Amino acid sequence: MTALVPFFDGHNDFLLRLLKTPAPREETWLGATGRGHLDLARMKASGFAGGLFAIFVPPASSGPPPDFKALMADPPYALPMPPEMTHAQAQPDALAMAGLLHWMARAAPRDFRVCRSVLEIRSALEVGTIAGVMHMEGAEAIGPDLDALHLFHDMGLRSLGPVWSRPTIFGHGVPMAFPGSPDTGPGLTGKGIDLVRLCDDLGILIDLSHLNENGFDDVARVSTAPLVATHSNAHGLCPSPRNLTDRQLHMIRERGGMVGFNFATFYLNTDGRADGGPGWDTMLRHLDHLIAEAGEDHVGLGSDFDGCVLPDLIGDVTGVPLLFEAMGAHGYDAPLIAKLARENWMDCLDKCLT
Numbered sequence: 001m002t003a004l005v006p007f008f009d010g011h012n013d014f015l016l017r018l019l020k021t022p023a024p025r026e027e028t029w030l031g032a033t034g035r036g037h038l039d040l041a042r043m044k045a046s047g048f049a050g051g052l053f054a055i056f057v058p059p060a061s062s063g064p065p066p067d068f069k070a071l072m073a074d075p076p077y078a079l080p081m082p083p084e085m086t087h088a089q090a091q092p093d094a095l096a097m098a099g100l101l102h103w104m105a106r107a108a109p110r111d112f113r114v115c116r117s118v119l120e121i122r123s124a125l126e127v128g129t130i131a132g133v134m135h136m137e138g139a140e141a142i143g144p145d146l147d148a149l150h151l152f153h154d155m156g157l158r159s160l161g162p163v164w165s166r167p168t169i170f171g172h173g174v175p176m177a178f179p180g181s182p183d184t185g186p187g188l189t190g191k192g193i194d195l196v197r198l199c200d201d202l203g204i205l206i207d208l209s210h211l212n213e214n215g216f217d218d219v220a221r222v223s224t225a226p227l228v229a230t231h232s233n234a235h236g237l238c239p240s241p242r243n244l245t246d247r248q249l250h251m252i253r254e255r256g257g258m259v260g261f262n263f264a265t266f267y268l269n270t271d272g273r274a275d276g277g278p279g280w281d282t283m284l285r286h287l288d289h290l291i292a293e294a295g296e297d298h299v300g301l302g303s304d305f306d307g308c309v310l311p312d313l314i315g316d317v318t319g320v321p322l323l324f325e326a327m328g329a330h331g332y333d334a335p336l337i338a339k340l341a342r343e344n345w346m347d348c349l350d351k352c353l354t
Contacts, residue, residue, distance in 0.1 A: 005324045006125065007341040009051035010260030010300055011135070011209070011231035013307030014038045015097040016056050029104055037305035037316040040108055043130060046317045049342060050121055050131030052159050052230060055097040056307070057090040057140055059083070059166070069309050072266050072274035078177040082166040087143035094141035098155045101134055114156050118350040135207070135230070138164035144191055146198055153202050158353050159230065160199060161207035162192055163215070170195050171218075173210040174241035178272030182241045182248075187214030188222070196222045203354025208232075209242070209302075216248055226257035226351050231302030233267045234289040240267050249293035258348040259294055260302020261287055265309045276312035280326040283311065287327070287340070296336060300345045
């Protein structure tokens with residue numbers, strides 16, 4: 001039996017699923033239900049050694065969540081942009097998800113730990129404990145005075161994306177559309193510039209994944225930290241506004257940053273569809289492109305587990321070892337796979353977190 005490759009994942013939405021699932025929390029986290037993409041048992045069985053766990057506040061809705069597979073089945077498409085959300089609307093769910101991340105550690109103290117530094121992450125990995133790092137996808141829960149950022153930082157927040165695919169008081173996100181360019185409008189606001197500077201001061205990574213092109217460039221201009229997109233793919237292969245152009249990948253390389261390879265089918269398929277059909281060849285073409293343009297020291301995984309439609313070949317977190325096998329068959333040697341699996345993330349986080 002092939003030994004598991006321990007890996008660090010740049011993005012998942014398990015906290016939102018945990019918040020919204022009607023089943024008892026213990027069943028969703030500790031039980032072997034097989035639902036969703038993640039739970040503790042499957043993470044341990046797959047080599048999931050750690051990752052960024054997103055606090056994401058979804059658009060207010062009284063109905064069921066959107067069926068992205070249906071909405072993105074017939075490109076071209078342009079999904080309506082959700083309206084801006086105030087910090088008063090966003091904070092309750094954001095605080096609840098921050099609490100759930102800590103609850104996960106209390107519920108399984110030997111198996112899961114909330115980590116605030118690379119030293120803590122490495123220490124967890126050495127003893128086989130999964131390292132959970134708090135991330136925020138869309139900064140709506142941070143009010144205009146930025147005071148809440150200090151509170152979330154004390155809770156463990158170490159990575160933050162100023163926007164999701166809707167405007168915030170800090171900047172503008174790219175739409176969920178296909179095909180399209182990331183050049184979709186204005187960049188950071190004045191408050192967004194203040195937010196980036198404070199994140200630099202506190203040692204909070206700025207995630208570029210959902211920012212439009214002007215916002216990306218504004219972060220590059222204002223921040224002194226490495227440029228990081230936690231879960232994005234190659235625009236040259238799939239022209240979604242969410243994917244990164246070669247120019248952006250070059251900037252990430254030059255600034256010593258990272259791009260996390262996203263498993264979402266609508267950012268993999270050349271036609272932007274959300275079906276589960278992408279094979280290893282499609283996924284490996286994106287990895288090849290990211291490595292060629294950003295460099296092999298600046299690419300890792302950013303799965304988007306529990307937040308996307310996955311390729312059928314992956315299915316859930318237990319499919320990641322199969323991806324590593326496909327990388328090996330494609331010609332990636334063991335040192336390169338180790339870089340992509342975890343070492344590049346560790347090196348990047350070491351430069352970003354304080």
